Amino acid sequence: MSRFLIDNLQYCNWSEKIFRQLRESEVDAIHVTVAYHQGFREMVSSLESWNRHFESYAKYILRGLTGDHVRQAKEQGKTAVFFGLQNPGPIEDDLGLVEICCQLGIRFMQLSYNNQSLLASGVHEPEDRGLTRFGREVVNEMNRVGLVVDMSHSSERSTIEAIHHSNRPIAITHANPYLWEPSVRNKSDSVLRELVQSGGMLGFSLYPNHLKNGTDCSLTGFCEMVAETVSRHGIENFGFGSDLCQDQPDEVVEWMRFGLWSKRPHKGAENAPAFPPMPNWFRDNRDWKNIRNGLQSVGFSTDEIDKIMGGNWLKFYDENFGPAP
Amino acid sequence: MSRFLIDNLQYCNWSEKIFRQLRESEVDAIHVTVAYHQGFREMVSSLESWNRHFESYAKYILRGLTGDHVRQAKEQGKTAVFFGLQNPGPIEDDLGLVEICCQLGIRFMQLSYNNQSLLASGVHEPEDRGLTRFGREVVNEMNRVGLVVDMSHSSERSTIEAIHHSNRPIAITHANPYLWEPSVRNKSDSVLRELVQSGGMLGFSLYPNHLKNGTDCSLTGFCEMVAETVSRHGIENFGFGSDLCQDQPDEVVEWMRFGLWSKRPHKGAENAPAFPPMPNWFRDNRDWKNIRNGLQSVGFSTDEIDKIMGGNWLKFYDENFGPAP
Numbered sequence: 001m002s003r004f005l006i007d008n009l010q011y012c013n014w015s016e017k018i019f020r021q022l023r024e025s026e027v028d029a030i031h032v033t034v035a036y037h038q039g040f041r042e043m044v045s046s047l048e049s050w051n052r053h054f055e056s057y058a059k060y061i062l063r064g065l066t067g068d069h070v071r072q073a074k075e076q077g078k079t080a081v082f083f084g085l086q087n088p089g090p091i092e093d094d095l096g097l098v099e100i101c102c103q104l105g106i107r108f109m110q111l112s113y114n115n116q117s118l119l120a121s122g123v124h125e126p127e128d129r130g131l132t133r134f135g136r137e138v139v140n141e142m143n144r145v146g147l148v149v150d151m152s153h154s155s156e157r158s159t160i161e162a163i164h165h166s167n168r169p170i171a172i173t174h175a176n177p178y179l180w181e182p183s184v185r186n187k188s189d190s191v192l193r194e195l196v197q198s199g200g201m202l203g204f205s206l207y208p209n210h211l212k213n214g215t216d217c218s219l220t221g222f223c224e225m226v227a228e229t230v231s232r233h234g235i236e237n238f239g240f241g242s243d244l245c246q247d248q249p250d251e252v253v254e255w256m257r258f259g260l261w262s263k264r265p266h267k268g269a270e271n272a273p274a275f276p277p278m279p280n281w282f283r284d285n286r287d288w289k290n291i292r293n294g295l296q297s298v299g300f301s302t303d304e305i306d307k308i309m310g311g312n313w314l315k316f317y318d319e320n321f322g323p324a325p
Numbered sequence: 326m327s328r329f330l331i332d333n334l335q336y337c338n339w340s341e342k343i344f345r346q347l348r349e350s351e352v353d354a355i356h357v358t359v360a361y362h363q364g365f366r367e368m369v370s371s372l373e374s375w376n377r378h379f380e381s382y383a384k385y386i387l388r389g390l391t392g393d394h395v396r397q398a399k400e401q402g403k404t405a406v407f408f409g410l411q412n413p414g415p416i417e418d419d420l421g422l423v424e425i426c427c428q429l430g431i432r433f434m435q436l437s438y439n440n441q442s443l444l445a446s447g448v449h450e451p452e453d454r455g456l457t458r459f460g461r462e463v464v465n466e467m468n469r470v471g472l473v474v475d476m477s478h479s480s481e482r483s484t485i486e487a488i489h490h491s492n493r494p495i496a497i498t499h500a501n502p503y504l505w506e507p508s509v510r511n512k513s514d515s516v517l518r519e520l521v522q523s524g525g526m527l528g529f530s531l532y533p534n535h536l537k538n539g540t541d542c543s544l545t546g547f548c549e550m551v552a553e554t555v556s557r558h559g560i561e562n563f564g565f566g567s568d569l570c571q572d573q574p575d576e577v578v579e580w581m582r583f584g585l586w587s588k589r590p591h592k593g594a595e596n597a598p599a600f601p602p603m604p605n606w607f608r609d610n611r612d613w614k615n616i617r618n619g620l621q622s623v624g625f626s627t628d629e630i631d632k633i634m635g636g637n638w639l640k641f642y643d644e645n646f647g648p649a650p
Contacts, residue, residue, distance in 0.1 A: 094373070
């Protein structure tokens with residue numbers, strides 16, 4: 001197997017600089033967020049911006065729709081960009097928009113983002129109500145057309161119900177084990193067990209809020225967590241979803257948290273959210289080599305590292321993008 | 326060359342009956358209108374309905390995106406359905422929506438429908454203002470992504486300017502020669518000459534308002550018109566675009582004419598528009614065999630008939646759907 005490098009979650013303030021860094025770092029594919037709190041038409045505007053990027057920066061990036069686009073990107077020295085939604089707002093209350101989103105290139109959709117959605121509960125919601133009636137219909141439709149269910153920001157019961165209800169594997173694109181760091185966004189061992197048993201994937205996150213000791217988390221500590229997780233659950237179902245938000249202003253994290261559903265704190269107010277600094281061993285895409293070295297230091301073989309750094313996601317793409325057989 | 330049957334314009338009140346008739350008549354592909362006066366989001370709803378049709382009637386129809394889908398449809402005994410817009414309303418005033426529409430499967434777009442649009446003038450507009458600034462940008466973008474310019478309902482100067490400005494061939498999907506029947510919707514000999522010289526295609530219409538003597542037009546008269554047109558302009562650039570509006574209620578022709586831009590006549594009022602009855606030799610798709618026989622009777626060879634009845638459109642699809650080389 002060729003060596004692939006895939007980061008299955010980024011939300012950067014995209015620019016030629018970042019696309020160039022992706023290529024210089026030989027990142028073969030990224031999954032990028034194209035909508036949080038937007039509706040359908042706003043998501044389409046985001047896709048229009050991406051079409052401009054593909055036209056303007058054709059020497060760095062190409063539009064990813066299938067696993068083969070990752071191989072094509074590698075051959076051409078480019079990065080394949082796959083689209084995902086962190087919230088189901090763009091499908092409105094309209095089941096038909098699931099297939100339309102898939103036809104527009106969306107490959108992952110979270111059923112909820114922190115709050116209750118029309119489909120499922122989010123991790124900040126005090127009560128976890130599980131999958132809704134509409135949620136079950138949407139999962140069926142996502143299964144049919146080949147749009148992957150992502151439960152990164154969804155709560156425990158909703159996640160377990162999604163795994164059980166879905167007849168294809170689901171993903172948790174960016175989170176870490178709760179056993180290692182008890183963040184509300186990290187996932188319990190029983191969720192990981194059910195995820196792996198059903199063929200799903202977890203992308204290890206490098207976002208400080210999901211790390212032990214946040215920004216000060218050590219590379220060795222992070223890689224030992226990867227090793228411990230793999231020793232509990234096997235190696236086949238893990239990859240990365242760094243949640244890299246490079247060059248985003250703090251207004252963007254306010255938007256991610258509050259959208260339009262709440263009055264946001266005024267800019268600069270004491271309680272205004274801010275992006276935490278990334279760990280010094282993972283500033284951005286140029287530091288994937290540090291992760292590779294770190295994994296080696298804690299005892300992973302080259303074959304194992306290749307699986308975790310891209311091979312497992314590529315296999316998942318091959319099997320789960322596209323209509324059900 | 327295998328024998329293909331393609332009708333490059335229909336706007337029926339779609340039902341299982343019509344899909345079954347298409348297959349029984351071995352129609353390999355149709356180009357259907359998915360929007361007249363609608364905006365972007367309404368067009369998407371129309372595409373959602375078509376996705377339901379593809380799911381519900383998978384034994385009759387498949388979604389057509391490339392010429393190869395026509396071949397695939399023929400092999401599988403189905404009809405490939407290609408999408409088109411009769412008005413540019415769905416792209417709003419947003420150049421980025423051209424590529425989005427293409428990504429959603431739209432393959433033809435008229436630059437105007439009877440009236441002035443943001444892009445060009447229509448055939449009922451008293452003044453023909455030619456291509457607008459936005460119109461020129463849109464044609465460039467359509468050329469780039471592989472969305473075919475259709476000038477069926479556009480006026481003479483606008484049509485000539487579109488042919489000249491476009492760097493790929495354009496289409497007039499449904500109209501007849503003005504020399505034969507001086508309808509405002511039929512096309513002058515100089516338009517046909519420029520169209521053919523630039524590699525464009527005309528689809529002969531079977532809509533009574535475009536026929537000499539309307540509903541009473543004879544099959545022989547129609548086929549003699551085809552023969553005369555081919556003798557003037559060669560055979561390579563002609564096919565059919567029947568404009569079949571099977572099973573549509575008269576309210577639909579009111580909508581086609583008036584959309585929301587004018588107060589429509591009340592239903593049943595003396596001046597309310599109505600669909601004219603089709604000629605008795607072309608009631609619907611079951612009568613393509615009459616056209617074939619009619620063309621034979623006026624002296625066309627089998628090879629020539631195959632070109633006019635589908636081969637020419639298929640070649641055009643192969644060359645004009647998809648990004649510019």
